[in-house]
Amino acid sequence: MSPPLKIHVDGVTKTYHARRTVQALLRIDLKIIEGQFVCLLGPSGCGKSTLLRMIGGLDHPSGGEIVINARSARAVPTATVFQSYNVFPWKTILGNVRFGLEMHGASRREADVTARKWLARMGLTDFADAYPPSLSGGMLQRVAIARALAVEPEILLMDEPFAALDAQHRRIMQEELLALWQEDRRTVVFVTHSLEEAVLLGDRIVVMSARPGRVLREFDVPFDRPRRAEIRTDPRFAALEGEIWDLLKSEVDRAPEGEAA
Amino acid sequence: MSEPSGITLRIVPGPAERDPAAHARRIRIEERLLSIATPAVFLLVWEIAGQTGLLPSRFFPPPSRIALSAWAMARSGELQADLIASILRILAGFALGVATGICAGLALGLSRRAHAAFDPFLSALYTVPKLALLPLLLLIFGLGELPNVLLVGMTVFFLVWITCMEAVMTIPNAYREAARSFGAGRWQMFAHVIWPAMLPQLFVAMRLSIGTAVLVIVGIEFVQADVGIGHRIWHSWSLFQAERMYVGICAVALLGYVFATIVRGIARIAVPWAKLRHGRSG
Ligand SMILES: Nc1ncnc2c1ncn2[C@@H]1O[C@H](COP(=O)(O)OP(=O)(O)O)[C@@H](O)[C@H]1O
Ligand SMILES: [Mg+2]
Numbered sequence: 001m002s003p004p005l006k007i008h009v010d011g012v013t014k015t016y017h018a019r020r021t022v023q024a025l026l027r028i029d030l031k032i033i034e035g036q037f038v039c040l041l042g043p044s045g046c047g048k049s050t051l052l053r054m055i056g057g058l059d060h061p062s063g064g065e066i067v068i069n070a071r072s073a074r075a076v077p078t079a080t081v082f083q084s085y086n087v088f089p090w091k092t093i094l095g096n097v098r099f100g101l102e103m104h105g106a107s108r109r110e111a112d113v114t115a116r117k118w119l120a121r122m123g124l125t126d127f128a129d130a131y132p133p134s135l136s137g138g139m140l141q142r143v144a145i146a147r148a149l150a151v152e153p154e155i156l157l158m159d160e161p162f163a164a165l166d167a168q169h170r171r172i173m174q175e176e177l178l179a180l181w182q183e184d185r186r187t188v189v190f191v192t193h194s195l196e197e198a199v200l201l202g203d204r205i206v207v208m209s210a211r212p213g214r215v216l217r218e219f220d221v222p223f224d225r226p227r228r229a230e231i232r233t234d235p236r237f238a239a240l241e242g243e244i245w246d247l248l249k250s251e252v253d254r255a256p257e258g259e260a261a
Numbered sequence: 262m263s264e265p266s267g268i269t270l271r272i273v274p275g276p277a278e279r280d281p282a283a284h285a286r287r288i289r290i291e292e293r294l295l296s297i298a299t300p301a302v303f304l305l306v307w308e309i310a311g312q313t314g315l316l317p318s319r320f321f322p323p324p325s326r327i328a329l330s331a332w333a334m335a336r337s338g339e340l341q342a343d344l345i346a347s348i349l350r351i352l353a354g355f356a357l358g359v360a361t362g363i364c365a366g367l368a369l370g371l372s373r374r375a376h377a378a379f380d381p382f383l384s385a386l387y388t389v390p391k392l393a394l395l396p397l398l399l400l401i402f403g404l405g406e407l408p409n410v411l412l413v414g415m416t417v418f419f420l421v422w423i424t425c426m427e428a429v430m431t432i433p434n435a436y437r438e439a440a441r442s443f444g445a446g447r448w449q450m451f452a453h454v455i456w457p458a459m460l461p462q463l464f465v466a467m468r469l470s471i472g473t474a475v476l477v478i479v480g481i482e483f484v485q486a487d488v489g490i491g492h493r494i495w496h497s498w499s500l501f502q503a504e505r506m507y508v509g510i511c512a513v514a515l516l517g518y519v520f521a522t523i524v525r526g527i528a529r530i531a532v533p534w535a536k537l538r539h540g541r542s543g
Contacts, residue, residue, distance in 0.1 A: 089534050
């Protein structure tokens with residue numbers, strides 16, 4: 001028996017009516033099964049964040065529908081890690097990680113215990129009582145990931161979570177995420193503009209077109225799980241990266257100028 | 262290019278590097294001494310100039326005579342009565358202004374409708390100098406304490422209202438979105454995002470407006486009071502008692518300083534994350 005369908009994006013279209021009308025997404029179809037790690041790739045401005053926000057329930061589609069199959073009514077369907085470090089500066093690190101738990105009705109004591117467990121797991125125990133402004137970017141993104149994972153969401157949504165990190169930190173965080181995910185294999189939708197990141201982390205890579213965003217093609221990543229960072233040197237790694245880049249580069253050229261991600 | 266002239270430059274540790282702790286301590290002591298020395302020298306020069314008749318003591322009585330006068334006023338209980346009267350008016354007006362200012366700032370910052378309805382109206386009122394309204398308030402409410410408290414309250418209200426409204430409206434959307442993504446409801450959004458995000462600016466507004474409140478109360482007491490520091494200054498002028506006038510002026514200055522320091526102290530406890538914003542300490 002194949003794993004159940006977790007997310008079904010069915011003909012989703014999104015049009016923004018701001019000062020000018022922007023067609024962000026055009027009839028997106030996407031089926032994501034439970035436990036799959038899906039990477040979304042595409043030129044900037046093609047609607048990746050828009051799609052992710054709609055899956056996370058932060059925005060509504062203009063047409064079509066998104067169906068999420070939650071296991072139970074009590075489960076937390078989604079949690080999101082955003083690109084910017086929107087860790088709350090007025091809460092301590094512990095307070096930030098506790099936040100999601102408290103929002104979902106955990107008592108302060110329960111939340112405290114769970115939050116501390118996640119701080120330990122992310123190597124943040126020493127910073128529990130510190131405030132975010134005293135932490136580095138890499139540390140803050142760790143806090144954001146801990147905050148999202150602490151609520152044990154059925155689906156983890158990540159929007160270019162490592163884009164603002166320097167190259168060394170990005171690599172470390174990729175490898176940590178790989179290890180973390182392989183422990184419990186929850187469903188992940190991961191937006192990135194790094195081909196390497198997509199191939200390293202994803203089971204499946206969905207490449208989107210320039211705006212209006214459509215699904216251009218999908219790739220299956222041939223590496224087994226559990227995966228190790230050493231696959232970067234595998235010749236198939238470079239080959240897949242090259243294949244995706246050939247497809248993507250014409251789209252990047254087509255992307256409108258001056259587009260903010 | 263000239264020939265090497267035979268001079269060797271040596272870049273070596275200076276005093277600050279050889280003993281950083283002692284260096285830092287020396288700088289701290291030096292700054293502390295300077296901050297005390299400047300007013301001390303000023304008072305000393307004033308005293309000497311006054312004693313030798315270089316300054317006309319009718320207008321500039323030497324500090325020693327001002328101090329004696331303050332002592333006499335304190336002995337008779339007059340100074341305390343004035344201080345308490347002024348402090349109570351300031352506190353009552355300040356509390357009124359801060360409470361209403363926060364409510365208005367939140368309402369107009371959070372509700373599109375409230376903003377559309379009241380922002381132009383309040384903005385227009387803001388430009389009216391509040392002291393100009395005193396006669397009107399006296400006409401309506403008579404000679405009691407109410408007009409005084411209302412006027413201080415109005416002054417404080419506008420500063421707090423504008424600051425809070427701007428603070429709420431400029432909260433980065435990313436924070437609200439993060440809260441929403443964890444399912445925060447309206448009340449939770451307020452308690453966990455809006456209020457703490459607004460708090461640092463609220464304290465800035467409170468520091469600014471406590472100074473203005475002191476200013477306004479002195480203005481009011483000049484014309485409308487029979488007790489209070491402002492009244493004391495004005496009354497001393499009409500009796501040509503320069504020493505007592507100086508006592509009043511010093512008391513007002515001290516009052517403003519003490520209030521501002523208290524607000525800063527509370528802010529330090531209530532907004533522990535804000536001090537980290539500028540520069541990280543190791
Ligand atoms: N709230 C909004 N209002 C108007 N236009 C928007 C809004 N959000 C995104 N857009 C537009 O939709 C398009 C897709 O944006 P986005 O999903 O952020 O792209 P990506 O994440 O792929 O870079 C962009 O052209 C962007 O300008
Ligand atoms: Mg984006």
